[in-house]
Amino acid sequence: xxxxxxxxxxxxxxxxxxxxxxxxxxxxxxxxxxxxxxxxxxxxxxxxxxxxxxxxxxxxxxxxxxxxxxxxxxxxxxxxxxxxxxxxxxxxxxxxxxxxxxxxxxxxxxxxxxxxxxxxxxxxxxxxxxxxxxxxxxxxxxxxxxxxxxxxxxxxxxxxxxxxxxxxxxxxxxxxxxxxxxxxxxxxxxxxxxxxxxxxxxxxxxxxxxxxxxxxxxxxxxxxxxxxxxxxxxxxxxxxxxxxxxxxxxxxxxxxxxxxxxxxxxxxxxxxxxxxxxxxxxxxxxxxxxxxxxxxx
Amino acid sequence: xxxxxxxxxxxxxxxxxxxxxxxxxxxxxxxxxxxxxxxxxxxxxxxxxxxxxxxxxxxxxxxxxxxxxxxxxxxxxxxxxxxxxxxxxxxxxxxxxxxxxxxxxxxxxxxxxxxxxxxxxxxxxxxxxxxxxxxxxxxxxxxxxxxxxxxxxxxxxxxxxxxxxxxxxxxxxxxxxxxxxxxxxxxxxxxxxxxxxxxxxxxxxxxxxxxxxxxxxxxxxxxxxxxxxxxxxxxxxxxxxxxxxxxxxxxxxxxxxxxxxxxxxxxxxxxxxxxxxxxxxxxxxxxx
Numbered sequence: 038x039x040x041x042x043x044x045x046x047x048x049x050x051x052x053x054x055x056x057x058x059x060x061x062x063x064x065x066x067x068x069x070x071x072x073x074x075x076x077x078x079x080x081x082x083x084x085x086x087x088x089x090x091x092x093x094x095x096x097x098x099x100x101x102x103x104x105x106x107x108x109x110x111x112x113x114x115x116x117x118x119x120x121x122x123x124x125x126x127x128x129x130x131x132x133x134x135x136x137x138x139x140x141x142x143x144x145x146x147x148x149x150x151x152x153x154x155x156x157x158x159x160x161x162x163x164x165x166x167x168x169x170x171x172x173x174x175x176x177x178x179x180x181x182x183x184x185x186x187x188x189x190x191x192x193x194x195x196x197x198x199x200x201x202x203x204x205x206x207x208x209x210x211x212x213x214x215x216x217x218x219x220x221x222x223x224x225x226x227x228x229x230x231x232x233x234x235x236x237x238x239x240x241x242x243x244x245x246x247x248x249x250x251x252x253x254x255x256x257x258x259x260x261x262x263x264x265x266x267x268x269x270x271x272x273x274x275x276x277x278x279x280x281x282x283x284x285x286x287x288x289x290x291x292x293x294x295x296x297x298x299x300x301x302x303x304x305x306x307x308x309x310x311x312x313x314x315x316x317x318x319x320x321x322x323x324x325x326x327x328x329x330x331x332x333x334x
Numbered sequence: 335x336x337x338x339x340x341x342x343x344x345x346x347x348x349x350x351x352x353x354x355x356x357x358x359x360x361x362x363x364x365x366x367x368x369x370x371x372x373x374x375x376x377x378x379x380x381x382x383x384x385x386x387x388x389x390x391x392x393x394x395x396x397x398x399x400x401x402x403x404x405x406x407x408x409x410x411x412x413x414x415x416x417x418x419x420x421x422x423x424x425x426x427x428x429x430x431x432x433x434x435x436x437x438x439x440x441x442x443x444x445x446x447x448x449x450x451x452x453x454x455x456x457x458x459x460x461x462x463x464x465x466x467x468x469x470x471x472x473x474x475x476x477x478x479x480x481x482x483x484x485x486x487x488x489x490x491x492x493x494x495x496x497x498x499x500x501x502x503x504x505x506x507x508x509x510x511x512x513x514x515x516x517x518x519x520x521x522x523x524x525x526x527x528x529x530x531x532x533x534x535x536x537x538x539x540x541x542x543x544x545x546x547x548x549x550x551x552x553x554x555x556x557x558x559x560x561x562x563x564x565x566x567x568x569x570x571x572x573x574x575x576x577x578x579x580x581x582x583x584x585x586x587x588x589x590x591x592x593x594x595x596x597x598x599x600x601x602x603x604x605x606x607x608x609x610x611x612x613x614x615x616x617x618x619x620x621x622x
Contacts, residue, residue, distance in 0.1 A: 048444025
């Protein structure tokens with residue numbers, strides 16, 4: 038190459054694709070969604086988009102299905118995140134033990150994370166099939182239940198199955214992050230505690246937990262946000278059913294946009310989700326004091 | 335560690351691993367059962383008569399003539415869908431990785447006004463629900479007359495793969511020492527030569543790790559494919575296999591065989607990336 042670019046030019050040139058991509062693929066769709074939330078938008082009549090002010094938002098807030106979806110989204114997110122965090126930390130502790138062949142266990146236990154959601158949903162429908170599903174068979178042969186459970190056609194059980202699916206798929210994420218952090222805790226801390234006569238439980242409480250606190254805070258925020266936003270896991274397993282008993286806000290927004298052809302209402306529901314996440318994160322940051330060290334630096 | 339502690343740990347880990355892997359083992363077992371054995375109660379844990387019928391139907395179904403008037407069975411499209419999924423995953427990964435790698439280099443080697451704002455905006459994309467992205471993108475594709483094309487899906491997947499590709503590559507480049515580059519620059523090499531001949535080879539492990547993540551995410555997506563695509567020939571695998579539920583009765587062997595085939599490429603990639611997975615998450619998704 039004959040001509041020479043100055044360092045500054047190279048720097049800007051290399052950033053340029055990202056600037057364009059972020060503008061086109063991230064900023065613009067969000068801005069457009071916000072605009073759509075203020076118009077009546079039927080995708081079959083794209084040229085007719087009258088401005089309706091806050092009508093879409095009022096429609097959403099007065100819709101009982103929105104509130105049902107909202108509370109179900111909280112149940113779905115709360116249970117999923119708590120179980121993922123508890124099981125995730127436990128598994129990470131187990132996988133951190135210095136044992137031969139641990140890599141094989143790590144690989145197998147992290148595997149669910151990369152399995153396509155469609156595959157898991159198909160498998161779940163088959164495992165939890167009320168007539169000939171293996172889960173009912175196993176529970177009955179062990180004697181936990183006497184009759185077959187209609188897993189996917191009773192509201193509570195459908196939500197339970199969906200949460201189990203979510204926990205199965207995403208606990209590995211918690212394991213990966215916590216495991217990476219465990220590996221960086223200096224072993225001297227544990228040696229010193231042993232010398233002082235601290236037992237395994239005290240070492241966990243006084244050394245491991247405080248060391249994990251920061252990373253756990255981050256993981257829980259991420260998992261909460263992502264679980265709250267999840268669409269495919271529920272849609273593919275139950276379609277929000279039976280009835281509307283497993284709808285969350287993502288399904289609500291999807292349904293308004295696609296099934297009811299109310300793109301504006303769907304967009305408004307999406308924007309409300311975003312605002313909820315924003316407010317939630319801010320409250321969390323306030324309460325937990327997370328990120329304070331960053332400011333001090 | 336005392337031997338009996340190790341023994342207990344092995345037992346606990348094996349039990350957990352078995353429970354975690356059970357859904358997939360059960361899928362494999364079911365996919366190999368003949369139709370009458372699937373509906374047997376109590377179910378057989380492992381097929382008494384192994385058959386590859388379901389796999390045969392998926393992989394060679396298009397060559398089997400369907401009954402006249404019955405239309406084409408969804409399973410006949412399986413290989414087409416498989417190909418579509420490969421094209422869109424690879425396509426969006428190439429775009430995201432290229433953009434992310436160039437930007438990550440710029441971010442770690444140069445400074446200019448407003449530069450830092452861009453990646454942070456991109457990372458906010460992490461937080462935004464996909465249902466917000468998908469409809470504006472879809473309506474734009476409609477106005478550009480691109481709906482139902484694999485190209486539209488490639489562009490759609492950039493939305494979901496770009497933020498973490500950038501995050502990972504940025505973290506990776508922060509760890510690449512700058513001294514060799516400086517030496518080469520002093521020796522009279524141009525910036526672009528340095529980038530091509532020194533930086534890219536060093537960054538290769540990071541590029542591979544981020545690519546695998548990106549491939550997995552786009553391979554697994556359902557929402558964008560569901561909204562963007564209509565014609566049976568153009569569907570990605572995830573959207574396509576859901577059509578197996580369309581008929582009056584569900585063929586579970588077929589369903590589980592497609593589950594297995596669909597997971598296989600990801601399992602192979604996962605085998606390659608296991609090492610990177612922990613490292614990548616440690617450095618990328620969560621700092622420190």
